[in-house]
Amino acid sequence: MHAVEVRDRIMIAHSFRGEMFGPAQALHGATFVIDAAFLAETLDPNGVVVDIGAAHAALNAVVRDLNYRNLDDIPEFGGFNTTTEFLTRYVFDRLAGAARNGSLGRDARELAAIRVTIAESDVARAWYKGPLR
Amino acid sequence: MHAVEVRDRIMIAHSFRGEMFGPAQALHGATFVIDAAFLAETLDPNGVVVDIGAAHAALNAVVRDLNYRNLDDIPEFGGFNTTTEFLTRYVFDRLAGAARNGSLGRDARELAAIRVTIAESDVARAWYKGPLR
Amino acid sequence: MHAVEVRDRIMIAHSFRGEMFGPAQALHGATFVIDAAFLAETLDPNGVVVDIGAAHAALNAVVRDLNYRNLDDIPEFGGFNTTTEFLTRYVFDRLAGAARNGSLGRDARELAAIRVTIAESDVARAWYKGPLR
Amino acid sequence: MHAVEVRDRIMIAHSFRGEMFGPAQALHGATFVIDAAFLAETLDPNGVVVDIGAAHAALNAVVRDLNYRNLDDIPEFGGFNTTTEFLTRYVFDRLAGAARNGSLGRDARELAAIRVTIAESDVARAWYKGPLR
Amino acid sequence: MHAVEVRDRIMIAHSFRGEMFGPAQALHGATFVIDAAFLAETLDPNGVVVDIGAAHAALNAVVRDLNYRNLDDIPEFGGFNTTTEFLTRYVFDRLAGAARNGSLGRDARELAAIRVTIAESDVARAWYKGPLR
Amino acid sequence: MHAVEVRDRIMIAHSFRGEMFGPAQALHGATFVIDAAFLAETLDPNGVVVDIGAAHAALNAVVRDLNYRNLDDIPEFGGFNTTTEFLTRYVFDRLAGAARNGSLGRDARELAAIRVTIAESDVARAWYKGPLR
Numbered sequence: 001m002h003a004v005e006v007r008d009r010i011m012i013a014h015s016f017r018g019e020m021f022g023p024a025q026a027l028h029g030a031t032f033v034i035d036a037a038f039l040a041e042t043l044d045p046n047g048v049v050v051d052i053g054a055a056h057a058a059l060n061a062v063v064r065d066l067n068y069r070n071l072d073d074i075p076e077f078g079g080f081n082t083t084t085e086f087l088t089r090y091v092f093d094r095l096a097g098a099a100r101n102g103s104l105g106r107d108a109r110e111l112a113a114i115r116v117t118i119a120e121s122d123v124a125r126a127w128y129k130g131p132l133r
Numbered sequence: 134m135h136a137v138e139v140r141d142r143i144m145i146a147h148s149f150r151g152e153m154f155g156p157a158q159a160l161h162g163a164t165f166v167i168d169a170a171f172l173a174e175t176l177d178p179n180g181v182v183v184d185i186g187a188a189h190a191a192l193n194a195v196v197r198d199l200n201y202r203n204l205d206d207i208p209e210f211g212g213f214n215t216t217t218e219f220l221t222r223y224v225f226d227r228l229a230g231a232a233r234n235g236s237l238g239r240d241a242r243e244l245a246a247i248r249v250t251i252a253e254s255d256v257a258r259a260w261y262k263g264p265l266r
Numbered sequence: 267m268h269a270v271e272v273r274d275r276i277m278i279a280h281s282f283r284g285e286m287f288g289p290a291q292a293l294h295g296a297t298f299v300i301d302a303a304f305l306a307e308t309l310d311p312n313g314v315v316v317d318i319g320a321a322h323a324a325l326n327a328v329v330r331d332l333n334y335r336n337l338d339d340i341p342e343f344g345g346f347n348t349t350t351e352f353l354t355r356y357v358f359d360r361l362a363g364a365a366r367n368g369s370l371g372r373d374a375r376e377l378a379a380i381r382v383t384i385a386e387s388d389v390a391r392a393w394y395k396g397p398l399r
Numbered sequence: 400m401h402a403v404e405v406r407d408r409i410m411i412a413h414s415f416r417g418e419m420f421g422p423a424q425a426l427h428g429a430t431f432v433i434d435a436a437f438l439a440e441t442l443d444p445n446g447v448v449v450d451i452g453a454a455h456a457a458l459n460a461v462v463r464d465l466n467y468r469n470l471d472d473i474p475e476f477g478g479f480n481t482t483t484e485f486l487t488r489y490v491f492d493r494l495a496g497a498a499r500n501g502s503l504g505r506d507a508r509e510l511a512a513i514r515v516t517i518a519e520s521d522v523a524r525a526w527y528k529g530p531l532r
Numbered sequence: 533m534h535a536v537e538v539r540d541r542i543m544i545a546h547s548f549r550g551e552m553f554g555p556a557q558a559l560h561g562a563t564f565v566i567d568a569a570f571l572a573e574t575l576d577p578n579g580v581v582v583d584i585g586a587a588h589a590a591l592n593a594v595v596r597d598l599n600y601r602n603l604d605d606i607p608e609f610g611g612f613n614t615t616t617e618f619l620t621r622y623v624f625d626r627l628a629g630a631a632r633n634g635s636l637g638r639d640a641r642e643l644a645a646i647r648v649t650i651a652e653s654d655v656a657r658a659w660y661k662g663p664l665r
Numbered sequence: 666m667h668a669v670e671v672r673d674r675i676m677i678a679h680s681f682r683g684e685m686f687g688p689a690q691a692l693h694g695a696t697f698v699i700d701a702a703f704l705a706e707t708l709d710p711n712g713v714v715v716d717i718g719a720a721h722a723a724l725n726a727v728v729r730d731l732n733y734r735n736l737d738d739i740p741e742f743g744g745f746n747t748t749t750e751f752l753t754r755y756v757f758d759r760l761a762g763a764a765r766n767g768s769l770g771r772d773a774r775e776l777a778a779i780r781v782t783i784a785e786s787d788v789a790r791a792w793y794k795g796p797l798r
Binding site for chain 2: 016018020021022080081082083084085086088089122123124125126127128129130
């Protein structure tokens with residue numbers, strides 16, 4: 001299996017509901033360093049999984065809408081804790097949509113999976129990996 | 134598949150038996166930077182794989198007993214080379230036990246796997262990944 | 267010149283005032299990875315700049331009060347943008363105070379300077395270095 | 400599953416054919432930081448996946464022939480774009496051969512897979528993972 | 533002394549003249565990860581050394597002209613080896629010019645120095661630090 | 666001021682004397698990732714501070730003698746705690762000697778200083794910087 005992975009980053013505020021979160025129930029924030037990996041069994045005729053420029057652009061298109069935001073104010077997330085885990089899935093879903101609508105410049109049926117990793121600090125990160133087909 | 138991964142570190146001494154190890158047969162040591170990843174198909178109602186505070190605590194509870202030790206003196210390891218690979222499995226087994234006894238705050242049956250990665254330097258690391266069920 | 271440097275981290279929310287900040291005028295947040303370096307011309311009789319455990323404790327004592335906070339709500343910062351640069355100076359001042367009150371376990375007159383570096387992302391950081399005497 | 404991973408690096412020039420590559424169609428270059436991971440279900444009697452010294456040597460033996468080269472001039476690559484993805488597969492094939500001819504000091508039938516990761520910058524990397532049997 | 537530092541990256545080809553360079557006399561290439569630090573004794577009224585967005589833009593404006601180039605073909609470098617050391621000075625000179633022409637949004641006379649660091653791999657880097665006044 | 670910096674690493678055992686060290690009084694160990702920076706006001710006619718190959722070789726020549734050793738057994742260190750700080754000075758002294766005896770391929774009088782940084786973990790490091798003249 002081949003993969004290509006690109007990186008971007010955002011700075012956001014949010015708060016969590018649930019006693020488990022302790023002090024993180026207060027409004028706080030995070031820098032999220034986000035890696036998006038695209039997996040495919042085969043390379044395309046140019047010798048790539050996807051155009052790395054298109055991959056960077058697709059990831060940026062997803063995360064720039066969240067940058068410098070208070071995630072508590074985004075209706076799309078209403079009712080859910082915007083944990084690092086939750087956000088990996090959100091970015092995955094948006095990238096899967098981008099793949100299916102052709103934004104990556106390769107037929108999504110030739111891609112096997114996407115993995116989104118978000119590091120919230122130097123000592124903690126989360127990822128979500130799911131199939132595209 | 135979702136995952137959350139946390140990091141800790143220890144500084145230990147040990148020696149290896151076996152000609153393969155060359156100069157590492159002598160007593161030497163290592164800083165081990167240890168990442169423990171917990172994998173689950175679904176998030177819990179709070180939107181997490183496991184409470185990240187509990188994950189940090191569970192990893193620390195395992196590795197702090199090894200910190201500042203000569204691993205050659207630990208009876209529990211008797212007879213085995215405490216290679217980086219061996220230790221990834223040891224930490225995995227201890228974390229799997231913690232998961233099963235509820236230390237992570239989530240039913241272990243809802244977790245799919247644990248992966249323990251130990252970097253012994255900037256150019257070498259090992260990992261062990263195993264199922265929890 | 268000798269130095270020893272230790273690391274900690276916090277997750278905070280804040281907003282900035284001033285057109286220069288563009289979208290960062292909105293409430294957002296950051297993970298700050300904070301390195302505190304203590305500099306001295308000579309080592310103490312134990313062969314250290316300062317007790318590294320005391321250095322970790324002193325840094326943690328400063329930054330834990332900011333962790334999971336909205337910095338806009340902290341009266342101590344009233345009237346100033348809590349930029350990364352501003353915070354490096356704040357942490358410096360607090361650590362200099364800790365050094366002078368003996369928290370580092372070495373006479374502050376034997377220390378030359380402190381440097382505080384805060385990385386706000388993988389592509390941006392700030393630092394402040396000042397003398398202790 | 401156990402794994403051990405080692406790192407090396409090379410500095411090369413090359414160019415790409417295909418409009419997709421935009422400015423990268425011109426002769427340019429890259430530092431490739433290369434991680435080779437060897438996976439096995441079980442450890443050998445010494446407690447390792449493979450001798451880490453042999454792993455470092457096997458990886459170096461593959462990549463040193465590419466170091467300080469213009470990859471466009473290497474007949475072995477003729478007709479293909481030497482993308483990061485392509486090179487992960489090339490290094491994989493060479494390491495699989497090394498495993499099968501015994502260079503790793505362990506019977507290749509005891510190894511499950513090899514994964515080769517090449518970082519082309521701090522924000523982009525590719526990998527190839529394939530079975531050995 | 534305060535500082536703020538931003539990061540960018542380029543991928544270039546070049547060759548060196550001089551027996552000292554051994555195999556690096558051949559055409560090869562590099563990924564250069566470039567950090568530009570701006571130093572000032574005081575923060576501006578907004579609480580920053582310079583606008584970090586302007587700093588990123590100024591660095592990008594300098595390095596994008598080199599990206600995907602064969603540095604041997606750039607007349608401006610004619611006659612000199614484009615070593616990592618040489619390039620740190622080149623980027624410094626261009627950034628100093630940007631500071632003096634106001635591109636950083638702060639009077640250059642309020643800045644003390646610029647430091648440019650270029651990492652050519654995970655195990656080698658160079659920097660140049662010079663005063664602005 | 667120009668600088669070039671190279672990296673190497675060793676794995677050692679040792680113990681400390683002094684109550685300050687707490688559990689580190691026991692025999693333990695460390696991976697030390699060692700960066701040696703060579704500083705000069707001017708570049709040589711080849712456009713370098715020092716031959717980077719010579720720099721790597723000089724650093725390796727110093728640290729390889731310590732690799733896989735119990736530092737408590739090295740008479741040269743007798744009577745001193747081999748703290749990270751102590752070792753930065755030891756490596757500095759050895760590299761300064763190498764510079765003065767011509768091992769770096771450049772007249773030591775053209776070099777201004779050497780800085781040796783040793784990271785003992787992902788959260789702690791020390792350095793020593795001294796003049797060469």
